Amino acid sequence: MNRKKIKKKYMISCYELRIGNYVLVDSNLHSISAISRTTASTLEADENNEEVVSEHSLDNIEPVPLTDDIIRQCGFAFHNYFKFWQLITTGIRSEMNISPDYEVIDFMRKPILKKLTSLHQLQNIYFLLKGRELQFAKKELQMAI
Numbered sequence: 001m002n003r004k005k006i007k008k009k010y011m012i013s014c015y016e017l018r019i020g021n022y023v024l025v026d027s028n029l030h031s032i033s034a035i036s037r038t039t040a041s042t043l044e045a046d047e048n049n050e051e052v053v054s055e056h057s058l059d060n061i062e063p064v065p066l067t068d069d070i071i072r073q074c075g076f077a078f079h080n081y082f083k084f085w086q087l088i089t090t091g092i093r094s095e096m097n098i099s100p101d102y103e104v105i106d107f108m109r110k111p112i113l114k115k116l117t118s119l120h121q122l123q124n125i126y127f128l129l130k131g132r133e134l135q136f137a138k139k140e141l142q143m144a145i
Helices: 068-073 119-130
Strands: 022-025 028-035 039-045 051-057 061-063 077-079 084-087 096-098 111-113
Touching: 022 039, 022 119, 028 051, 061 119, 068 077, 096 119
Parallel strands: none
Antiparallel strands: 022 028, 022 061, 028 039, 039 051, 077 084, 084 096
């Protein structure tokens, strides 16, 4: 019997998205600029580095999977001594800690949020906890799709 691995497409609910979230459209990184119940408008830089707005059905928008590289692009650094990711933006205090399993952890290393799976989830949680946007250094995504 020939079994093929079928990639399940994950649609993001309009209620999960915020303006500024990064998502994938046709395997390309886009930033959400407007949201309705069935569509979302996104910004993308063209070859001249000018922003292009396009509208997409929510069926065609996918989450950016959370990886070590994506977390690094958000400004987190992995500390081998502590064995978790830390976001330190000013001074020496950590703003947020994330375990290697992508769980948001408190200062006692107890999970306060289990298993983040995508960039937009991390962006939303950071905004809820800190009241400001999580910085993301947009680079070319190297994904095995």
